[in-house]
Amino acid sequence: MKGIVFTEFLDLVEDKFGLEMVDNIITSSTLDSGGVYTAVGTYSFSEMLQLLQHLSANTGISIDNLLLVYAEHFFSVIERSYPGLLATYKDPIEMLASIENHIHIEVRKIYPDAELPTFEVLEKSEKSLVMIYKSSRAMHHFGLGLMNKTFEHFNATATIELEKLNDQGTKVKFIINKN
Ligand code: HEM
Incomplete structure (x- = not known):
């Protein structure tokens, strides 16, 4: 999965839930990237899945709804x-x-x-x-x-x-x- 998908996702998480939440979901995941993404890099989809799972667990919002809201943000990036x-x-x-x-x-x-x-x-x-x-x-x-x-x-x-x-x-x- 492309880095831009991660960088925009983490920006949106920071915007909606704060930097502490970004920190929280990164540190509770096992990430080869260490949670450091560049827009043009390529990372494993399992990293996105873990970030989504932890965000879902912390907010009570389903993964489907998180993806829906994220996509609406991603369209403005497009x-x-x-x-x-x-x-x-x-x-x-x-x-x-x-x-x-x-x-x-x-x-x-x-x-x-x-x-x-x-x-x-x-x-x-x-x-x-x-x-x-x-x-x-x-x-x-x-x-x-x-x-x-x-x-x-x-x-x-x-x-x-x-x-x-x-x-x-x-x-x-x-x-x-x-x-
Ligand atoms: C994924 C670009 C329009 C559906 C992606 C990714 C990029 C991208 C960069 C991520 C690929 C990766 O991380 O490896 C674009 C651009 C668009 C566009 C530039 C318009 C100019 C759309 C539209 C849809 C769509 C209109 C509507 C359904 C998806 C889905 C994924 C995706 C569902 C997630 C990957 C998956 O499901 O396997 N797109 N996209 N895209 N795109 Fe598009």
């Missing part, structure tokens, strides 16, 4: 860092349907070692999209947060349903209806 990529799109459905064939392809050019999910489009119309998310990291709620913000970015809203296709959440159906 807006700031990749304005050109977002400017390619005029419509949220078009943008979400292009994650697999365009957006994450561009991301991989920037970070060849990025660990990205796959999104398979099953159905698409002007106002709706059905996609299957697959990733061993089960970060579907990170996806949900990015989708919410994608609609907001285009001054639109949507109803997004999530259907887990297995217990681990490594395969999830997203049913998206633009309002």
